[in-house]
Amino acid sequence: MIQAQSLTKHYGSKTAVDAVDFTVQPGKVTGFLGPNGAGKSTTMRMIVGLDRPSAGSVIVNGKPYHEHKAPLREVGVLLDAKAVHTGRSAYNHLRAMAATHSIPTSRVHEVINLTGLESVARKRVGGFSLGMGQRLGIAAALLGDPATLILDEPVNGLDPEGVQWVRKLTKQLAAEGRTVLLSSHLMSEMALTADHIIVLGRGRVIADASVADIIASAAQNTVRVRTPHTAALASLLAQADVTITNLEQDVLEISGLTVNEIGDRAAAAQISLHELTAVSASLEDAYMKLTQNEVEYRTGDTQTEAEVAR
Structure with a gap:
C-alpha cells in the first residue's frame, strides 16, 4: 500500500506537488494520470526517496521507503529504463542488483524468462x-x-505483444494482492488495465475514483442518429434544452434526449431512422474533460514559439 498525506514539493518558487493526499490500495491496478508537468514523476520519485518532500509524507507498506532494510523486496520501481550501465549485459545488471539484497541467482533467471529476455540476456544493454x-x-x-x-510508462516502445503482456502481468500481480501503481499517457491501454484512477493537475489531485466512476462523470446524454431526413428530424426535435449537431450529410448528434425519446418521436412523425445509438464516454473523454484547464502547454495556441520565447 502507498499512502500520501499532504505531500508537497517545491523547486524554488515553483510548486510541483501541492499537498496531495491519496492511497494506492493493494489488489488492484491504480492508474496515475496527468498532463506533462502535473507532478506525476516528482510524486513517484518522492515515494521511493529520490526526492525529499518539502512538506507532508508518503509511506510504502507501512514505512517511508528509506526505512525499509531491503527496499527491493518491498517496492519494485521502473522510472527510467535507460538508467543502466550500457556496457553491462542484462544478466550482469540484474545479478549486480540481486547481490545488494542477497537475492539468489535463480531469481535473476526467473525474471529474465518472465520478461522474454532469454535471447539477449548476455548482450550489452547499450545495444538494446x-x-x-x-x-x-x-x-x-x-x-x-x-x-x-x-x-x-512501462509499455513505451513495446510492440502489441509486449503491450498485451504488460497488461496481463500487471493484472496478475494485482490479483495476487500486490499494490500496482501504473503511469501512462495511453488512455486506451489504461482503460483496459486499470481498476482505479488518480489524476493530477498542476500538482493537485483532481480525481481519485474507479475507472467506471470517472467515465460515468464524463458521460453525456448524446445520441448518434443516421437518417436520410436530417432536416425534418432536427426540426421535429428542436427545443431549448436539446443540442443538435450535423456531423455528416445524413448523421446527427443529439444531446438532451434519450434514445427512446428520439425513436418514439421519429416513429410518430413517420421519419425513418437507419441508426440510433447512444454515444458512450471513454476514459480519454473523461480525462480530457478533467484536465482541460490543467494543461500548461497546448497544441494550436495562437502564440508562435518565438512569441512564447519573448
Whole structure:
C-alpha cells in the first residue's frame, strides 16, 4: 500500500506537488494520470526517496521507503529504463542488483524468462532497442518479488505483444494482492488495465475514483442518429434544452434526449431512422474533460514559439 498525506514539493518558487493526499490500495491496478508537468514523476520519485518532500509524507507498506532494510523486496520501481550501465549485459545488471539484497541467482533467471529476455540476456544493454530496455526495467522491478510495483510508462516502445503482456502481468500481480501503481499517457491501454484512477493537475489531485466512476462523470446524454431526413428530424426535435449537431450529410448528434425519446418521436412523425445509438464516454473523454484547464502547454495556441520565447 502507498499512502500520501499532504505531500508537497517545491523547486524554488515553483510548486510541483501541492499537498496531495491519496492511497494506492493493494489488489488492484491504480492508474496515475496527468498532463506533462502535473507532478506525476516528482510524486513517484518522492515515494521511493529520490526526492525529499518539502512538506507532508508518503509511506510504502507501512514505512517511508528509506526505512525499509531491503527496499527491493518491498517496492519494485521502473522510472527510467535507460538508467543502466550500457556496457553491462542484462544478466550482469540484474545479478549486480540481486547481490545488494542477497537475492539468489535463480531469481535473476526467473525474471529474465518472465520478461522474454532469454535471447539477449548476455548482450550489452547499450545495444538494446527501446522495447527491450523496457523489458529489462520491468525485470529489475520484479527482481525482489516485491509487494508494491511502481511502473512509469512501462509499455513505451513495446510492440502489441509486449503491450498485451504488460497488461496481463500487471493484472496478475494485482490479483495476487500486490499494490500496482501504473503511469501512462495511453488512455486506451489504461482503460483496459486499470481498476482505479488518480489524476493530477498542476500538482493537485483532481480525481481519485474507479475507472467506471470517472467515465460515468464524463458521460453525456448524446445520441448518434443516421437518417436520410436530417432536416425534418432536427426540426421535429428542436427545443431549448436539446443540442443538435450535423456531423455528416445524413448523421446527427443529439444531446438532451434519450434514445427512446428520439425513436418514439421519429416513429410518430413517420421519419425513418437507419441508426440510433447512444454515444458512450471513454476514459480519454473523461480525462480530457478533467484536465482541460490543467494543461500548461497546448497544441494550436495562437502564440508562435518565438512569441512564447519573448
